[in-house]
Amino acid sequence: MTTETARKPSVLFVCVHNAGRSQMAAAYLTHLAKGAVEVRSAGSQPADKVNPAAVEAMKEEGIDISAELPKVLTTEAVKDADVVVTMGCGDECPYFPGKRYEDWVLEDPAGKGVGAVRPIRDEIRSRIRKLIAELLPAARPDAR
Template sequence: MSEKPTALFVCVHNAGRSQMAAGFLEAIAGDRVRVRSAGSEPADTLNPVAVQAMAEEGIDIATRTPAVLTGDAVADSDVVITMGCGDACPFFPGKRYEDWKLDDPAGQGIEAVRGIRDDIRRRIEALVDELGV
């Protein structure tokens, strides 16, 4: 792994789970890690309930834009984490790869999204410990 590891969070629409994970990793690890997120079929905008749930934690993801997943982003990342999207999330052989089984916040209310958010936070905290950053 490079001196400063790069983590890539991948989700189909890059509008909820992957954006929350990126927001938490940036907030917790700061500049000790490079953070990217992308989607195989990115949405036009972020999920507003995910934005609200993160704002409750003091993390502003409102200005983020869903991005398309590229081979270069994968190649430049030390850790690739998919968000439990099933077959819609590609597998990346040769990388440190994890698939986090997370409910999709799309169409869910704030209570459900808070639970997803809190699960993501716990996983990010464990990832930070594993990376030693």
């Protein structure tokens, strides 16, 4: 298989509001995988905007998510993903046999200040590094 025909793995991050956890996860995967993974995020009940504390916490990492907008979860997005990572959306997330699903139990950053969001952000970064190692075994995410 040549690089032209090789398909990137795709990951969909889903949380209820698509305003915190899933936005941070998508941003980390995009940043750390350096474009080698197709990344999407969505919510079953998307908020109007991304959580300001999540924006600030990611800015501390040198990643700007201030222009991101919460998106509605669609059946097509789930069908198109190789890996679906859910973060507290429960039964509202569609399920398709044959997909790889992971449920990351993470505290919801909604209504919390940046100090409370940092540990959530750091846990997401750790899980993203593990996911990259599984999806791209030849790749080594940077130490950041």
